[in-house]
Amino acid sequence: MLAPPLRAGHPIFAPHPADEVMFASRVRAYDALFARLGVLPFGPRRLFDAGCANGKFLDICCRRWGAREELCVGSDTRRDVWDIWHTAHPQSRITFVQQNLQDTAFEPASFDIVHQSMLLSWFTDPGRRAATAAALWRTLRPGGVLVSYDFWLNPTNPKTSGVRVSTLRRLFPEARLRYWRSLTLAPPLSRRLLFAGTPALYALESLRVLNSHLLVALEKPATP
Secondary structure, eight states: OOOOOOOOOOTSSSSOOOHHHHHHHHHHHHHHHHHHHHHOOOOOEEEEEEEETTHHHHHHHHHOOOBBBEEEEEEOOHHHHHHHHHHHHHHHHEEESSSSGOOOOOOOEEEEEEEEEGGHHHHHHHHHHHHHHHHHHHHHEEEEEEEEEEEEEOOOOOTOOOOOOHHHHHHHOOOEEEEEEEEEEEEEHHHHHGGOHHHHHHHHHHHTTEEEEEEEEEEEOOOO
């Protein structure tokens, strides 16, 4: 399976200042999510970030939420962006796997937390999206949590397909919905309104009516 194309706003590109503001808000939302789930600090939990790009999310997991680098794994089809990051962090013990998700040789139930960020929305073909979701679910242990941060609406890019809560319910029918929240003021709007200042962007995001992403947590049922 071919990887989805890189796109403007992807974390390997130089971010717009408004994107940095919204990213800071997103990190705080993850704070609330992980606290709600009762998984902090991550400690001995194994983490997997599918479509990890440059490894930024896993690095934050270690520095902010207490994950252990040797228990963190990221996968992506490109290695160059990871190598750029790793050159700046040569002592990191985070593992990178350069493969399509379906080709990775992880044992089933290998991870306690599986994360995907703007990966599922890039598969517009239902079959490819379902196969990607199945691969994510297979790597998650019973009782573990899949965290999804993705567009539910992206009208400026017809090559994407939004991922709503209902979409995730179809893709992961066994899952228990543990958390969901509308997040991230739509990037085209936040970039236009940056002149109004950071507090204004946060205030608009808090209204949720102009947000373009969803942060969702799905729990895999524990075995009897």
